[in-house]
Amino acid sequence: MSRTVKKRPYASPTREAKAAATRARILDAAADLFLRDGYHRSSTAAIARAAHTSEASVFAAFGSKAELLVAVVTSRVVQHPDFPLGQSPTWKAFAGRPDAEPAVQEFARVVRRAHERSWRLLAVAAAAGHDDPTVASAVAGGAMRRHADCAWLVREAFGVPASEALEATDAVWTLISVENYRHLVVERGWAPQRYESWLAAMLRAALPNA
Structure with a gap:
């Protein structure tokens, strides 16, 4: 056989x-x-x-x-050593510190740097997502991943109590949006460092223990 x-x-x-x-x-x-x-x-x-x-x-x-655009955004924006924060040894070192100020300053710097390198590509994806469900789904998924990263940051690096963490997470997630960066730096002409200082101040105001 x-x-x-x-x-x-x-x-x-x-x-x-x-x-x-x-x-x-x-x-x-x-x-x-x-x-x-x-x-x-x-x-x-x-x-x-x-x-x-x-x-x-x-x-x-x-x-x-559409899938090519998603791959471009993934390779240029998502796959970066700064993110996700919860998997970075640098950010894990901030966890448990009594003073959140160093984490706030570093986070504002990381967000500013991320927006400087990616805001134009994210704007392309956002515009394409209005007409293409594949791109729209990827954009929405990216937003949810950023929210999850903010949730980790608020709890672990900023030390916000669980009872106040959800509202603080939503506030941080909103503050770091690329739209805010575009409005201030691109449309209003702010220097990136001025945006970074503004963001740090807004984060302090949004955190109950800052």
Whole structure:
């Protein structure tokens, strides 16, 4: 009796490295075009040309233009050493300290730095989310992850009692929104350092024990 032998999937390190390089080029090209031309005016064909690959490769790697935008935001914004705060050794060191002031100052600095590098891309995603449910879902998921990070921060680094933590979390989450940064720095012309000082002051006012 013959026995059917299952073939093992063939994995080529060279092929995988080539695919990873192509994916990286697509992400770089898409980020540049989304920022320069906006989401709707950036075609997958133009992204493929800028990445020196085929449009079929763009769809093979990411599935759709919406999923490509989500991947760009994830790689450029979400996957950063500063976040999530609860998994950072730097931020774990703030937990349990009696004085919340050092954590407030550091958090304002981290938020300012995050908005400086990402506000334009987040604005592209927010605009695209008005018309595309895939992007809208990713934007909403990002907001909820930031809320969870704020909840950890309020409890552990700021030392807010459980009875007051929910309201404080909502306040902190609202204060750090990229919309506030855009209104003050981009639209009103504030210097980023002035925004950082403002944010630190607003955080102190929002925390019951600050």
